Structure formats: C-alpha cells, structure tokens
C-alpha cells in the first residue's frame with residue numbers, strides 16, 4: 001500500500017463552559033486579522049453579537065452577515081461578502097444551516113472556517129462536509145474541515161433541549177453506519193479504516209452510556225455529546241468520507257427529508273432509523289431504542305410527527321437515493337410489506 005491518504009483535521013478544538021470568550025485569542029493565534037461572522041437572527045442574540053465583540057476586543061476587524069437558509073444562493077452571497085472585506089476567515093456562529101453555509105463559503109473562497117455551534121443537533125459542527133440545497137442531492141458534499149471548533153457548553157445548555165436530543169440520535173446512529181461500512185468493505189471491497197470506524201463507534205457507545213447525564217442536563221453529559229460530535233467529524237476526516245458516520249440510518253433520514261410533509265430534525269430521524277437498521281444488522285436494537293428513550297429523543301413515527309405510510313415509503317426508497325453507498329438496505333431489499341413488519345417489530349409504528 002503506497003497510496004497517499006490525506007487527513008485534514010481541526011487545529012484547535014475548545015469544548016467547555018465559556019470557551020466562546022477565547023475566540024479572539026484563537027483567531028490571533030491562527031494569524032487571522034479579518035473575519036466575517038455568519039450568524040442567524042436568533043443566534044446573533046445568543047452568541048453572534050458576543051462573538052463580534054470578542055473579535056473586536058481582540059483587535060480583529062469583524063463584520064456580521066445573516067443567513068436564514070442553507071442554499072447555494074446564500075453561499076454565493078456570503079462568499080462575496082467575505083471576499084469584499086478581505087476576510088481570512090469565515091466564522092459560523094449558529095445552528096446547522098449557519099454552520100453549513102459558513103463552511104462551504106469558506107471552502108470555496110479558500111479561507112479558514114471556524115465553527116461556533118449554538119446547538120448540538122448534528123455532527124456537522126466539526127466535519128468537512130456541508131449540506132446545502134441546490135446541489136441536486138439530499139446528502140452532504142465535501143467542503144473543508146474547520147481550522148478551529150469552539151463548542152461552548154454553556155450556550156448549548158441554553159439551547160432548546162430538542163436539538164441536544166437530536167444530536168444524540170445522530171451520534172448513536174454511528175453504531176449502524178460503522179456496520180454498513182464494514183459490510184460495504186466485505187461485499188464491495190470498499191476501503192475500510194479501522195481507526196475511523198472505532199472512533200465513530202466509541203462516540204456512539206459513550207453517548208448511549210451517558211444517556212442519563214444528558215437527560216439530566218448535566219455539564220458532563222453536554223461535554224460528552226460535544227466531544228462525540230467533534231470526534232465524529234474527525235472520524236470522517238480520517239476516513240476521507242462520511243462513511244463512518246453516515247449509513248443506512250442516514251439514508252432513511254435523507255429520504256424522509258425528501259418525502260415527509262414535515263420532516264423532523266436530522267438526528268431525530270437518524271435515531272429512529274438506527275433502531276430499525278440495527279435490527280436488520282442483527283445488532284442490539286433494543287439498547288439503541290432504550291437510550292434514545294432515556295434521552296428523550298423520538299423512537300416512534302408518532303414522535304417524529306409522521307404516519308406509518310411515510311415511514312414505510314422511506315424504508316423502501318432509502319436504499320436507492322444514494323447510488324454507490326452500499327448498506328444493509330442493498331442486501332435486504334425491503335418490500336413495502338417487509339418494511340411495515342420491520343417498523344412494527346421495532347415498535348416504530
């Protein structure tokens with residue numbers, strides 16, 4: 001084996017209470033002089049305004065721009081603004097959409113990207129991929145890993161708990177993603193990296209084990225979740241693809257995003273998908289379901305706000321939406337009848 005395997009990782013990761021206050025120092029350390037802060041209207045009040053102040057106090061020139069949608073038009077606008085002010089970095093302060101727009105804008109401009117999540121709803125906070133509308137596919141595309149991640153657990157603790165529970169669903173679903181990856185390796189000869197796989201799997205087990213601490217909103221629980229989300233991003237960087245973190249449960253979630261009248265949160269859907277996909281893999285699906293229940297994440301169609309037909313349709317279609325991503329769904333090939341039975345056996349419908 002003499003293939004070159006390139007791994008891009010965040011250089012600085014700060015997790016803990018009040019770490020937002022270190023944003024200026026981090027930027028100085030990285031040699032950043034001008035930064036465009038990408039934020040949402042709500043997240044501006046929660047952390048964006050403070051981020052701007054801190055950057056200003058640190059002697060940086062910082063400007064803010066607002067995003068409400070994660071689409072290509074917004075990415076282009078942000079790119080233009082970052083270029084116009086001569087920014088060296090794009091700082092994403094917000095939830096999933098904000099982070100995705102900031103990440104892709106930075107990547108396309110060849111600028112540093114700094115991730116400052118205000119929720120722990122999914123693993124995009126430290127990953128190199130972004131999910132935006134207008135690219136003609138429901139899953140994420142390669143952008144670039146953040147140079148720094150500043151995950152302030154105080155801010156996460158104050159965000160609506162539903163986002164935190166969703167992040168847990170995303171992380172717990174890695175148990176299934178790793179199995180799908182191994183299957184693709186065995187059946188299709190796909191590259192499989194033990195290290196990246198172990199990291200994703202460990203994140204999943206740690207979050208399952210910390211279910212009660214997370215439910216009780218303990219600092220230790222938030223930290224475990226944030227570290228797990230960062231580790232998942234790192235696992236994808238090491239693997240060079242989303243393989244260790246995105247398998248059949250994710251395909252199920254992406255399909256729901258396309259067909260459900262009102263999709264739930266990404267991680268909520270991944271969690272419910274993970275219960276059923278774990279059963280297909282012969283994994284301990286009950287343990288997955290129980291930890292989601294303890295955390296307070298959805299475990300049923302009803303809790304996702306969906307009906308039986310939507311779940312069955314998503315199960316049937318999930319194996320086809322991403323050609324080239326071999327998972328258990330390609331091996332089992334669910335009919336509508338089998339899909340319905342699976343969802344019933346797992347108590348999802």
Ligand SMILES: [Zn+2]
Nearest residue numbers: 122123170270
């Ligand atoms: Zn995910």
